[in-house]
Amino acid sequence: MTAMLTAWPFVIAAYAVTILGTLGLAGWALVALRRAEARADALDRRPQATQAGVR
Amino acid sequence: MCEFLLMHRFANPVRFQRLARPLTAWFGWSGALLTAVGLLGGLFVTPPDYLQGETVRILYIHVPTAWLGMAGWTGIAVASVMQLVWRHPLASVAARACAVPGAVYAAICLMTGSIWGRPTWGTWWQWDGRLTSMLVLFFLYLAYIALASAAGREESGQKISAIFGLVGAVNLPVIHYSVLWWRTLHQGQSIGLTGSSIDRSLLWPLPLSALGFTLIFASIVLMRMRAMLAEAKVEARLKRMARG
Numbered sequence: 095m096t097a098m099l100t101a102w103p104f105v106i107a108a109y110a111v112t113i114l115g116t117l118g119l120a121g122w123a124l125v126a127l128r129r130a131e132a133r134a135d136a137l138d139r140r141p142q143a144t145q146a147g148v149r
Numbered sequence: 150m151c152e153f154l155l156m157h158r159f160a161n162p163v164r165f166q167r168l169a170r171p172l173t174a175w176f177g178w179s180g181a182l183l184t185a186v187g188l189l190g191g192l193f194v195t196p197p198d199y200l201q202g203e204t205v206r207i208l209y210i211h212v213p214t215a216w217l218g219m220a221g222w223t224g225i226a227v228a229s230v231m232q233l234v235w236r237h238p239l240a241s242v243a244a245r246a247c248a249v250p251g252a253v254y255a256a257i258c259l260m261t262g263s264i265w266g267r268p269t270w271g272t273w274w275q276w277d278g279r280l281t282s283m284l285v286l287f288f289l290y291l292a293y294i295a296l297a298s299a300a301g302r303e304e305s306g307q308k309i310s311a312i313f314g315l316v317g318a319v320n321l322p323v324i325h326y327s328v329l330w331w332r333t334l335h336q337g338q339s340i341g342l343t344g345s346s347i348d349r350s351l352l353w354p355l356p357l358s359a360l361g362f363t364l365i366f367a368s369i370v371l372m373r374m375r376a377m378l379a380e381a382k383v384e385a386r387l388k389r390m391a392r393g
Contacts, residue, residue, distance in 0.1 A: 101202050101203035104207070108207045108210060108211070108261040109206075109207075113188075116257075119369055123369045130375075133383050134382050134383050134386075
């Protein structure tokens, strides 16, 4: 029983490392994607705005 | 021939983006659902192992992360072949997109293995064949990431990264057969193509969590590829604007 109880902190630590690592990786990839797409969209809109301003 | 035509069908970034956008979300959410079911089953439904007790539950995260650590480098090697042989325009993007997720999962595999080893073997680390070859894979990832980021979008630099990706693939069979070549601390292969030595009552959450983590990995790789393509588009546009 003692062995079973002492095993749980190791199990929880391993699950925490994996879940936090996966969430961190997915979050980082999502933020990088949003930023890159926002920059590309802003640049797509820029020439049209400049042309409109000239007119 | 069919695969060759399919491969070149998605050489066009616009066509790729059209397919990648819905797949990113689909892979991400279905992967999260499968992983949640697999991990909850592994934590609360399966019985403890007669020998390892509760620590056997680490199996449901350690095995998928080990598989993904190796799958990431397999992705790099396949994309490198596509880049060097067929000059596929998305191949180097795909290879670079696999690197960081592969490195993270190789690191998680090493950490969860170490956490498993402490109560099971009585030590956090041993210079055992499987553990050492997995650590080598992690260092190969770090070297590849450094090399690919230094190379940037230059063709010669990308070629060097691709060659490094192929050479590094030599470590994959070493990892796989290490438990047979050096019978040290790490247990032998318990899951093969023909069956498993693990009891069914313990085994069922493993395919769920392995498939779930694989789908999450695929979603992350697609996000990385889309981000890199968007960055390349911005860079090309800025260069054109600078030229006037």
